[in-house]
Amino acid sequence: xxxxxxxxxHAKSDWTGEHCTDFDRPLTxxxxxxxxxxxxxxxxxxxxxxxxxCSPAVRARQTCQHVLKKLHFxxxxxxxxxAIYEASLKTLITLIDRHSQNVRTxxxxxxxxGLDQLLCHLSIDPPAVNQSGKLLTTAAIAVLEYDHGGxxxxxxxxxxxxxxxxKELNFSNIH
Numbered sequence: 001x002x003x004x005x006x007x008x009x010h011a012k013s014d015w016t017g018e019h020c021t022d023f024d025r026p027l028t029x030x031x032x033x034x035x036x037x038x039x040x041x042x043x044x045x046x047x048x049x050x051x052x053x054c055s056p057a058v059r060a061r062q063t064c065q066h067v068l069k070k071l072h073f074x075x076x077x078x079x080x081x082x083a084i085y086e087a088s089l090k091t092l093i094t095l096i097d098r099h100s101q102n103v104r105t106x107x108x109x110x111x112x113x114g115l116d117q118l119l120c121h122l123s124i125d126p127p128a129v130n131q132s133g134k135l136l137t138t139a140a141i142a143v144l145e146y147d148h149g150g151x152x153x154x155x156x157x158x159x160x161x162x163x164x165x166x167k168e169l170n171f172s173n174i175h
Contacts, residue, residue, distance in 0.1 A: 003146040004047065005096065005122070005158065006107045007115050008067070011035040011139040011166075013059035023085065027062045034139035034166035035063045039070030041169055042107075042141070045162075049073060053099045054109040055084035063139065064109050084110040089117040093153045100151035112136055119144075122158045130165065140165045 012031035017024075027035065052073065054064040061080070068075060079099065083091055092114050100106050108115075116135045119127060119142050127142060129135050136142065144158035152158075 001104065003100075003103070003150045004105045004161075005100065005144045005146075005151045006042075006047070006105070007119055007136070007142045007144070008038065008063070008107065008109045009112055009115050009136040009138055009140050010055070010057070010060040010063040010109060011038075011066070013138075023057050025057075025059050027059055027066075031059070031063070031138065032066060035066035036070060037166050037169050038139050038141055038164070039067035041164060042067060043070045045143075047105050049105050049107055050103040051079065051099060051105075052077065052107045052109070053079045053081050053084070053095065055111060056080040056082055057085045057111070060084070060109050060111065067107075067109070084108070084114075086111070087114045089114060089121060092118045093121070096151065097153045103151065106151060119160075121155050122153070123160045124156050124158060125160055127160055127163050137165050137167075 011034045012028050013025040014028045054060055064078060081095060083095055122144055127135060130137060141164045143162040145161045146152060146158055
């Protein structure tokens with residue numbers, strides 16, 4: 001049976017709040033719509049999530065909450081991991097190692113540049129950048145699969161099964 005590590009970058013956040021810290025930035029309306037859209041896509045894949053680990057930054061938390069609604073996954077089962085916020089590649093590798101024990105499908109919701117670096121570190125094949133030269137754009141999802149055994153932090157051991165950005169999905173009536 002395959003194991004999966006799913007990486008998701010938080011959705012588009014609001015930079016206009018004058019007295020808002022980076023940690024406290026909320027999602028924009030576009031970000032909320034994108035998070036819902038990606039939640040629907042995850043639901044359609046019929047993944048059986050063992051664990052969801054998410055940054056507690058407001059934009060990541062709100063992204064997670066939109067996804068959870070689509071997945072019908074309980075908030076109480078989410079691990080709000082402060083170390084994901086502003087995490088280096090080394091920190092993210094440590095967190096994956098810690099949270100992937102006895103797990104078949106793990107979803108991690110976080111931030112760049114760390115998630116981009118993690119994706120490049122773990123994937124056998126380098127993922128494609130968009131027209132702007134970006135990898136994990138806001139609300140993008142990368143599904144990494146491991147053929148044998150569980151999720152591993154060893155470099156270049158995962159096959160990039162899906163790499164989906166919200167703009168690539170066409171769902172009508174997303175709220």
